[in-house]
Amino acid sequence: MSVTLDQLDFVHPNGWVALERIQLQVRTGEHVALIGPSGAGKTTLLSVMGARLAPTRGHVTVLDQADGMQDERSLRLLRPRIGSIYQSPPLPGRQRVVTAVLAGRLGVWPAWKSLASLFYPMDINGASKVLSQVQLSDKLFDRCDQLSGGQLQRVGMARVLYQQADLVLSCFPRIVGLRDGDIAFDLPAKEVTQAMLNDLFANEATQAKDGNIYAANNTLLQQPA
Amino acid sequence: MTKIDNRRDPLAVSRLSMTLLIVLLAWPVLKGAEFNPGALFGAENLKVIGRFLAAFLPPQTGAEFLSELFKASLQTLAIATTGMVLALLVAVPLAYRVSRVCRSHPGLQLIMRGLLTVLRGIPELVWATLTVLAVGLGPFAGALALALHTTGVLGRLFAQAIDNATRAPTLALQHAGASRSLDFVYATLPQIAPQLVAYTLYRWEMNIRMAAILGFVGAGGLGQLLYVALSLMDYPLACTLIMAMLLLSMLVDQASALLRRCMA
16 A cells, blocks of 8 residues: 655646645655645645645555546545544534544445434444543543644544544644654644554654655755756 | 824725715615605594504403413414424425535526525415415415425525535545535534524524414414404404414513523
């Protein structure tokens, strides 16, 4: 399993060239961090990798599915395998944490189960397990709008953990500093990211002691000379 | 030392012209409605109104009559609530199909939007004359008329609410593989639920009052009794009926407020 970007271009509808001639390959088990200044195109790159945006030119092979955005059917098979963690957690305020976390498997659950879960959560145990990995198990039945921003971020992570995705993409904007090859960041938990290191994922900031790091810093994302 | 900024407010001119325009337009509009406050307060007119109102008192009472009244009130309540429930069942899915987030065929969307406009545009009273012809006199005709009109109103309001909901939660679920209908109920609906409840309760209150009026075309309930009372010029009876309607309206308002607080 891997993710391959081959001669990838992406131009926004307004003409802005976000990505140009990107070559990238990520293999199973690798943890990749993209580092770059604001506006460099990191989020665009992750969106293309996550089958959220189709490239303007070039090929994307995600999890052995080439050009996965071509049709509905391949998208439906591909998307449940990709988990995304967003900068601002996309969780409806009035929804309870348990329901929000269980929504991670909507792509694989049968329709009756998905609907039933709205009335009574279908897998309280499963939700509780992933929430304890992010130290939020006591918030299981709280409403999302009762949580702090940081807690909400962790609920978003818990949802991705519950999804059991093959590829995890995440946007963490808070890099505190770069020292001796380690990247420090101010999320509450080394334990949190440890939980996510089991799968193949491309990460914007992570403990990169043993992974490969592609430092974007305008080198990865610029046209090769 | 702070610098003094003597620039003028860039919005001032447009605001002033807007206000003047509205004031200028008020004049022909009032003329069009033959606005004549004097007609209301002239001495002769006040005497006529006074005499008419006096005929309403004292209100009719009497045990047998009051039980009749109670039954009619329940019927009015039933008419309004049935109409409400029927409207909800149709309006929610219709609103989803009509909103911008649903990728229905554009021709189909146009037809459905047209349908909602027609349902909404025809007043309940006119619908009631049609439903009475269709299903005969009685409370069902009233409920049906209310259902038809309310579907149009709620369908439009709900579609707008759906369009205005934030897309991020819905898109996030879509990108994790959820089908469109599932991410609608999981991500969009929780966002707009308070609005939907508020609109529904508001229309329910209005429908109670409308149900009373529909009685005039034979749709049962308090309205029908009122119509009969006025036709027979039995004003004390009419007075009691009007008071019953007011009471019902107040009770519904209270229930509605309670429900709103529970939903918050």
